[in-house]
Amino acid sequence: MNAYDELMKFARTTQALAQVAGRLGWDQETMMPRAAAPQRAEEMAAMEAVLHARRTDPRVGDWLEAAETSGPVQVANLRLIRRDHERARKVPARLAAEIARVTSMAQGIWAKAREEDDFATFAPTLKEVVALKREEGAALAEGADVYDAMLQDYEPGATAGQLDAMFARMRPRLVALREAVLDRPAPPALSGDFDEGAQMRFARQVAKSFGYDMAKGRVDKAVHPFSSGSGLDVRITTRTNPADPFNSLYSTIHEVGHGAYEQNIHPDHLLTPVGQGVSMGVHESQSRIYENQLGRSEALAGWLYSQMKTAFGALSVPDAQALYAAINRVQSGYIRTEADEVHYNLHILLRFDLERDLIARRLEVDDLEAAWNARFEADFGIAVDRPSNGVLQDVHWSVGLFGYFPTYTLGNVYAGCLYEALRRDVPDLEVGLAIGDLSPATDWLRDKVQVHGGLYQPRETIARACGEEPSEEPLLRYLEEKFGGLYGV
């Protein structure tokens, strides 16, 4: 075997082990017996140790040096393996282990602090996490910008400078739209009592309509919905709330976007580095376009109305148009994951600025709660009433995910670009949506984006799909048009 083949054989086994570790995570959130946690922590640590040893294996460096490549797939695989290898080698094993230990513990402390609505009990742990992540960031950055180095874990090629400039262009238009919409009366929400078994059956039916392949996946319940795995075994989760069927419905469609992406990567790439979604931003573009541009579209609302009547019986809203208004109801609120499309990115911009300040030591953990509350009131016009509605609401920082938040808005921006290109390429898209036929949209996304996996760089993936460089303009136009229409502004 030549060096490339040897490297790929090794990488394939590593990837298979990473899939196993990922499925262990799925199991923990869906199936694990409740008293198994201490044993599971050791199992996860053992898998992580195996994976870390493989990523830093000196033979990988030798093979990378010796490998000769031909063609874009080989080039992309080498690029991705090199990135992983170099990243793993830059972080001392001692520090990697310490981050794993502290963040695993921190998650529990965060959850308890959130439950008790007390930031002070979480602050000492968060300080530890921030200190460790600053140290890791410095090791990764090798003298360059630390936050930029962190971003590469989630969005290779992105820089804080670019994101900052883009967010600055978005902010005034999002604020203006928000103010205009909030000046108008809100349409009625959907009310009623919705059987949770029926919600799960409906979730599975809608997942299939959106192209999720049940032969390569499954839908279960979890407290926080997520998607897990790639290739032939991609599982999603959702949740149910008897008072709110949209929670389950749109969690499901969102996760189907993530899951379909992983299911639709070209089968030749199975268990190779190219055989994974390319970045968090591109991943989120799929989940968001499924959820919002398609799932909350006016064209789909007619079909959705009839399906929901079949699933749940009579509805409190009289017709498809009222349903369309209800699923796009704009409301100021504390919680990011419950935010409407108008508010969502403002939540992200807040977190992006605060976490950049934290990493750059312009802000310390002791001042974080006050900084959050001041910024939130300025941006959203309401005062944070308790930490669980503010600085304690997201798990991300507790587990050391700094640099992750901006990929949510980047995903929305990419979704805006893709939706514009999709409408251009598939002019009668709405004809299909009106009868619940998502396939013209999902086939286009599959062929233009999903099938490529990690073959191209993230931004390049979107640019090739759209035929032009991505920008925030299409998203802003889409939001202004949609909510302008809905609210008559």
Added chain:
Amino acid sequence: MNAYDELMKFARTTQALAQVAGRLGWDQETMMPRAAAPQRAEEMAAMEAVLHARRTDPRVGDWLEAAETSGPVQVANLRLIRRDHERARKVPARLAAEIARVTSMAQGIWAKAREEDDFATFAPTLKEVVALKREEGAALAEGADVYDAMLQDYEPGATAGQLDAMFARMRPRLVALREAVLDRPAPPALSGDFDEGAQMRFARQVAKSFGYDMAKGRVDKAVHPFSSGSGLDVRITTRTNPADPFNSLYSTIHEVGHGAYEQNIHPDHLLTPVGQGVSMGVHESQSRIYENQLGRSEALAGWLYSQMKTAFGALSVPDAQALYAAINRVQSGYIRTEADEVHYNLHILLRFDLERDLIARRLEVDDLEAAWNARFEADFGIAVDRPSNGVLQDVHWSVGLFGYFPTYTLGNVYAGCLYEALRRDVPDLEVGLAIGDLSPATDWLRDKVQVHGGLYQPRETIARACGEEPSEEPLLRYLEEKFGGLYGV
């Protein structure tokens, strides 16, 4: 750290990885999407490669040499690690990989041949498996008896000679009992239609009554019931047949015996070699005493009758005594897993003799079907009507499990010994059983057997629990007394 501590740290990680690999097997039988099989095969192979590398790691040999121990737990851990290490090193990696490849493929070919009732399509594959296992056996035996060497994988310390002598003593009394019972009229079976959801709820309820800890486990459906995992995450499966609630009930109780054993090992041994069930025979003693001596006892039948009426409504048998007769109905039949207590061991004796002949080259695969059919007719008095009712009924040989079958009867023998000791130590056992209180029995088994895990040798484990050397006598006495009473012979 001294050598023992280093070795144990390494072994603990290996054990954690083995738990992960085991759970992957559970997932495959219960949760895996149906199109995921090819990817799963690579994931399993990757885990096996990691485990094999750890078991043969030269550092393990060094630590074993350098380790100083004090106390029985350390001695037992070293003994178990040494056994694993030496076994793994005796088998060339090439042969181990080939066995893994061929048996994984053979399982599918066996399943298809069984479905199509055609031994000829399976024979070439079975020849390959037998050839590979003979080669592996020779490597393990190093000049000594090959079948004895194979037995050590399932029942350390057992020899074919001992087993053969014991089975020879059992055979005439089993045959005599069988003939006497079959001369008498059989009692009515239970008939009706039993809701499968109600069967699963009943299974979970009975599992708890038999001491299975739901906080450290779960009950799911699978085609072939099994138990998986140890320590804090021990899962069992069962199946349902709408025409036969006993299938689900006794599969569940059987697997609870296995599962409770793993759950009840002393927590100090978590993720260590001592922290696993000590052998297949001792494991089967737990599953069989739960299922038969306790689960099919006259004392429990009253409670069971009332529980089943609550779960399923009116029953076709009039009272507890009729239920007791129905759950102990003796009937000549082809299938081992459906056999009553009188016939069961005759099935095992047949397989034991045939597989010993296969391994010793006294019998070849081409003659196996004829040998099976002749022996079955001689032993059971009925001619095998098709291979799926004969030589193709069990999965074991297709996956290379030679030396496994005798542990089933050894388990029954051990269960007989334990039951006699249990009745001696807990004189009012039946008072508890009559009201569905299994705890006097399961507590005794926990404290006498289960808690020790792999601390003692298998036979020693039973001898310590019973206060005397195990023999087949108690089992035979129990069978003769029970079925003598039931059938008036």
